[in-house]
Amino acid sequence: MNGVKLEGDDGTPIAVPLSERVHWVGAFDPNLRIFDIILKTANGTSYNAYVIRGSDGVAVIDTVKEGFAGDFFARLESVAAYSEIKVIVLNHLEPDHTGALPELMRRAPQAQLFISQKAQTMLKGLLKQDTLSFTPVVTGDSVSLGDRSLEFLHTPYLHWPDTQCTYAPEEKMLFSGDVFGCHFCDKRLFNDSVGDFRFSFEYYYAHIMRPFKEYVVRALELIEPLPLTLIAPTHGPILRDRPQHYIQRYRQLSSPALHNELSPNQKTLLIFYISSYGNTRRMAEAIYQGAMQVEDVRVSLYDLEGGEVGPFVDLIEEADGLVLGTPTINGDAVKPIWDLLSSLAVVNLKNKLGGVFGSYGWTGEGVRLVEDRLRGLKLRVPIPGLRVKLIPTDDEILECTAFGLELAQELTGARLSKVINFADLA
Numbered sequence: 001m002n003g004v005k006l007e008g009d010d011g012t013p014i015a016v017p018l019s020e021r022v023h024w025v026g027a028f029d030p031n032l033r034i035f036d037i038i039l040k041t042a043n044g045t046s047y048n049a050y051v052i053r054g055s056d057g058v059a060v061i062d063t064v065k066e067g068f069a070g071d072f073f074a075r076l077e078s079v080a081a082y083s084e085i086k087v088i089v090l091n092h093l094e095p096d097h098t099g100a101l102p103e104l105m106r107r108a109p110q111a112q113l114f115i116s117q118k119a120q121t122m123l124k125g126l127l128k129q130d131t132l133s134f135t136p137v138v139t140g141d142s143v144s145l146g147d148r149s150l151e152f153l154h155t156p157y158l159h160w161p162d163t164q165c166t167y168a169p170e171e172k173m174l175f176s177g178d179v180f181g182c183h184f185c186d187k188r189l190f191n192d193s194v195g196d197f198r199f200s201f202e203y204y205y206a207h208i209m210r211p212f213k214e215y216v217v218r219a220l221e222l223i224e225p226l227p228l229t230l231i232a233p234t235h236g237p238i239l240r241d242r243p244q245h246y247i248q249r250y251r252q253l254s255s256p257a258l259h260n261e262l263s264p265n266q267k268t269l270l271i272f273y274i275s276s277y278g279n280t281r282r283m284a285e286a287i288y289q290g291a292m293q294v295e296d297v298r299v300s301l302y303d304l305e306g307g308e309v310g311p312f313v314d315l316i317e318e319a320d321g322l323v324l325g326t327p328t329i330n331g332d333a334v335k336p337i338w339d340l341l342s343s344l345a346v347v348n349l350k351n352k353l354g355g356v357f358g359s360y361g362w363t364g365e366g367v368r369l370v371e372d373r374l375r376g377l378k379l380r381v382p383i384p385g386l387r388v389k390l391i392p393t394d395d396e397i398l399e400c401t402a403f404g405l406e407l408a409q410e411l412t413g414a415r416l417s418k419v420i421n422f423a424d425l426a
């Protein structure tokens with residue numbers, strides 16, 4: 001087992017040292033296959049919690065999921081008495097890390113709870129206790145344990161509003177919460193001993209951290225300068241071998257992939273459509289022609305028929321505008337459009353330009369439904385969706401061209417604001 005002793009001679013779970021003063025007191029969940037509904041794991045996960053001992057008290061950093069509290073408390077008891085616990089830090093309030101908190105606080109009532117500012121209201125919502133006392137902390141705040149201390153880093157939205165990281169400067173260890181974690185269960189515990197978990201690390205980033213890339217970048221500004229012996233996340237292997245490698249990987253994953261493609265002033269507009277009889281396609285082509293008239297907008301046109309939507313997610317993430325064309329079939333937009341939209345849950349679309357168009361036969365709900373969805377995804381949709389009844393006429397094709405032109409001008413800021421005619425609104 002590469003030297004990791006997880007149980008005492010009598011079979012009781014025991015803590016695993018990371019250094020003389022720091023121990024892992026987590027639990028393994030090898031049978032888990034789906035986490036939080038959306039995440040698959042091929043071999044389970046771990047809930048990592050840590051204990052750090054200073055000359056003036058003990059701190060517990062994070063806890064475990066409720067059903068795993070037995071292992072957590074047994075490990076904790078193997079290195080500290082409850083009466084010694086002076087500090088409890090919660091880097092993240094999701095129940096997989098706070099499940100054992102109420103019982104821990106019952107056993108160590110003297111301990112002071114440290115949470116991020118954004119965690120304050122969440123803590124009440126989760127524990128349903130109004131009387132709980134805690135200290136909210138921000139970057140720059142720290143707590144002393146005598147010859148050891150903990151410094152807090154405000155790293156929100158990784159992946160909840162409340163998340164933070166905690167740094168132990170004397171140990172040069174970062175307790176990172178879900179950041180740098182992954183769902184991978186391996187009792188050898190350390191990244192230089194466990195099986196190949198690279199896919200898990202990438203998968204976790206792609207599904208959990210990717211929507212919050214901008215916050216990853218801000219967190220990295222705080223984390224990159226830290227001297228580190230290891231990173232101790234709340235799931236998966238403890239990263240003691242080349243911890244900087246994982247920081248660099250987060251930096252790469254959160255940097256734009258297309259940054260060499262575009263000149264600084266160029267905007268990108270992506271048009272996706274699907275069409276059964278070619279009517280929506282004719283509209284798409286005219287919109288494409290119209291948009292291409294605007295200099296400094298790089299326009300692309302894609303037919304979703306038979307195509308996988310996966311490869312487009314990267315493109316859309318970095319595009320400035322997204323235009324979708326769909327016919328109305330049975331009172332709805334068609335499935336490839338919805339598939340494309342649902343695959344965008346992992347990217348941040350806020351404030352991108354959106355536009356919708358499509359041909360219809362009699363009711364034409366598809367365009368409006370997609371428009372509503374784009375607004376729901378926080379795109380701005382300044383130009384109302386364009387609908388054409390069945391085959392577009394020459395005039396309607398011109399309308400499409402104008403629609404494309406206006407959308408592209410929206411991106412460059414060249415679109416003239418229209419005077420609203422109140423008669424039109426009546």
Ligand SMILES: Cc1cc2nc3c(=O)[nH]c(=O)nc-3n(C[C@H](O)[C@H](O)[C@H](O)COP(=O)(O)O)c2cc1C
Nearest residue numbers: 275276277278279280327330331360361362363364
């Ligand atoms: C199976 C089927 C169901 C349809 N359902 C609707 C509908 O509910 N409402 C509507 O306005 N048009 C409906 N239509 C008409 C299409 O929206 C119309 O033919 C449109 O021009 C097709 O555009 P496309 O050639 O781009 O696919 C339906 C067409 C088909 C073939």
Ligand SMILES: [Fe+2]
Nearest residue numbers: 092094159178
């Ligand atoms: Fe989480």
Ligand SMILES: [Fe+2]
Nearest residue numbers: 094096178234
């Ligand atoms: Fe978690």
